[in-house]
Amino acid sequence: MEEITEVKKDMGISEILSLDMTIAPILMASGMHCIGCPASAGETLAEAAAVHGLDADELVGKINEFIRGKAEYEAGIRGVRIDRESGSDEK
Numbered sequence: 001m002e003e004i005t006e007v008k009k010d011m012g013i014s015e016i017l018s019l020d021m022t023i024a025p026i027l028m029a030s031g032m033h034c035i036g037c038p039a040s041a042g043e044t045l046a047e048a049a050a051v052h053g054l055d056a057d058e059l060v061g062k063i064n065e066f067i068r069g070k071a072e073y074e075a076g077i078r079g080v081r082i083d084r085e086s087g088s089d090e091k
Helices: 013-019 021-029 045-051 056-078
Strands: none
Touching: 013 021, 013 045, 021 056, 045 056
């Protein structure tokens, strides 16, 4: 399974969720309660944000912050430090 490191607003909702289902609560908390419906499967994050009156860039920022935090947590378990500026791993 491919590891997701960043979400972009042109990515499909189904693509994002297939890479990391733990992003679903962020979408739902933002008002996207229909992320499992067939219509949303073909939408990009930007399209879904527009339908729900959300700022796509703000939503992307929230999701990417979550992904970075998750990566830092997982790296900490492995004893690896992540440089937030470059995103590189250091032992």
